[in-house]
Amino acid sequence: LTVFHEIGVDPCLYYIALGESLFNDGVTLILFKIVQQFLDSKSVTAKGILIGLGAFLTISLGAIVIGVVLGVLACIITKYRTHFEVVFLLGVAYTSYILGDVLGWSGLVALITCAMIQAAYAFHNLETNDLYTLRSISRQLSEICEGIIFLLIGIKLLEKQLYWHMSFNLWSLLTCLVVRALVVFVLSLYINRFYLNISTISLTEQFILAYGGLRGAVALSLAIMVDKQKVEQRVYDTLVTSTLFTILFTVGVMGPTMRPLVKILHIKLAQRKTISLVRVLNERMIDEIAAGVEGIIGRYGRNSLRAYFVRLDEDYIRGFLQRQPSSHNAGIVKVYEEMALVLHLASLRSPQQAASIMRDLPATIQLRQFEAINMEHEASRAEMQKMTQFSAAHSFLGVMRRRNATLYLEDDCGTAPHRRGLQRFSFLCEMPKLLAAKRVQILSLSSQLAETTPSDRNADARPQEEAEKENDRAKKGRRSRNVINR
Structure with missing residues (x-):
């Protein structure tokens, strides 16, 4: 299942493997309990086999009833807002397992049934954050339990009580592989013959399902529970050793080769679905038309049965188990909300980032959104340029008002620089050319001027005062000479 999920195989194949794995474990536990009862008798008769079949049906139905009752109870309680929904749902699911096991029924089947009802109805009563927390906790617990299982396998391998029986171990492994293949191919043939599935199961998919029958937690647990x-003691050690050998072979040899086989056999992968209202509306319309055609011709099949259960679910079950019942067609609104969210996120990003965000939208919507994003970015870029020019001009003029520029000009003969004096001048007439050609120099100059200290400013002001004194003395000298001349 992990390999299927990582590769992204077709959802139909993935859910077949998932359902087979869950219910196969539940049935295995029931059969283990029935076979254990045969250990007390010296021989197995036909009557005992019939009793075992009856016990199998009783245990399965009893476990399903427990799961349904506790699942409905969880939905009713979460229908009214509480502050411990996550802990409550986990506790109810585990209670179904404990109760089914205590009553002598299948705790695993009860747990699976309760979890299916919770996922279908109780999750709708949770807030988004609570639902995310619940799924994260479940995922972490699953990883921890898998680690504990392989730790248990390692501990059992180091025990000295193991007894290696070559022929028994090899025949056990061969029997597991052959029986697995027979069951998968026979059931797939039956499903394809009577069209019980939406699509047929190809031979390559059947081979992958048979090849992917890895034995792990349940097999080792049952072997230890004998x-x-x-x-x-010798029989017990032989069973545990054979189980460990089968687990190591299937997990260590068949498991790593699963990914290359999926690619070599060209197993159908999941196609990326676009977030499209047209696609969802077409699918719903085809379903309704197919159910209507079956009703007109008087031949009721899968579509009519589906429509009947959908109406039953919406009219009675959802209103009883959910706080705010949602209809079957509410998925159309969810698709619209998802599209609106994607478009909103894309509008907040650059055109390059928006392309990756909108990759699941239809091409027409992407083109329209790209045009809007480009126009918006061009307008914002022009506005930023205007603001930058205004800010640079304002800061430069402010600096030039506080400081004076000293002009060093050469005399008429081209000799060394001669100080003509300090002149105050305005750069207003030259400002457009300066901003257009030397914007970077202006900004660097303003930053340097902002970092100057008061002592530097006083040092710059001293030559100005001395020049003014010299001008005053020169004016007084000219006045005195004029008076003498008169």
């Missing part, structure tokens, strides 16, 4: 009082 009652040592009813079997000899």
Whole structure:
């Protein structure tokens, strides 16, 4: 399942493997309990086999009833807002397992049934943050439990009580592989013959399903749970050793080769679905038309049965189990909300980032949104340029008002620089050319001037005062000479 999820195989194949894995484990536990009862008898008769089949049906139905009752109870309680929905749902699911096991029924089947009802109805009563927390906790617990399982396998391998029986171990492995292949191919043939699935299961997909039958947690747990009082120690050690050998072969040899086989056999992968209202509306319209055609011709099939259960679910079940019941066609509104959210996020990013965000939208919507984003970015870029020019001009003029520029000009003969004096002048007439050609120099000059200290400013002001004194003395000298001349 992990390999299927990482590669992204077709959802139909993934859910077939998921459902087979869950219910196969539940049925295995039931059969293990039934076979354990045969250990007390010296021989197995036809009557005992019939009793075992009856016990199988009773255990399965009882576990399903427990799961349904506790799942409905969880939905009703979460229908009214509380502050511990996450802990409550996890506790109810685990309670279904404990209760089913205590009553002698299948705790795993009860747990699966309760979880299916919670996922279908109770999750709708949770807030978005609570639902995300619940799924994160479940994922983390799953990883922890898998680590514990492989830790248990390692501990059992280091025990000295293992007994290696070559022929028994090889026949056990071969029997597991052959029986797995027979069951998968026979059931797939039945499904394809009577069109019980939406699409047929190809031979390559059947081979992958048969090849992917990895034995792990349940097999080792059942081998350890064998009652040592009813079997000899050597038999018990042989069972545990054979189980460990099968687990190591299927997980260590068949598991790593699963990914290359999926690519070599060209297993159908999941196609990326675009977020399109037209696609969803077409799918719903085709379903309704197919159900209507079956009703007109009087031949009721899968589509009519689906429509009947959908109406039953919307009219009675959802209103009883959910706080705010949602209809089957509410998925159309969810698609619209998802599209609106994607477009909003794309409008807040650059055109390059918006392209990756909108990759799941239809091409026409992407083109329109790109045009709007480009126009918006061009307008904002022009506005930023205007603001930058205005800010640079304002800061430069402010600096030039506070400081004076000293002009060093050469005399008429081209000799060394001669100070003509300090002149105050305005750069207003030259400002457009300066901003257009030397914007970077202006900004660097303003930053340097802003970092000057008061002592530097006083040092710049001293030559100005001395020049003014010299001008005053020169004016007084000219006046005195004029008076003498008169």
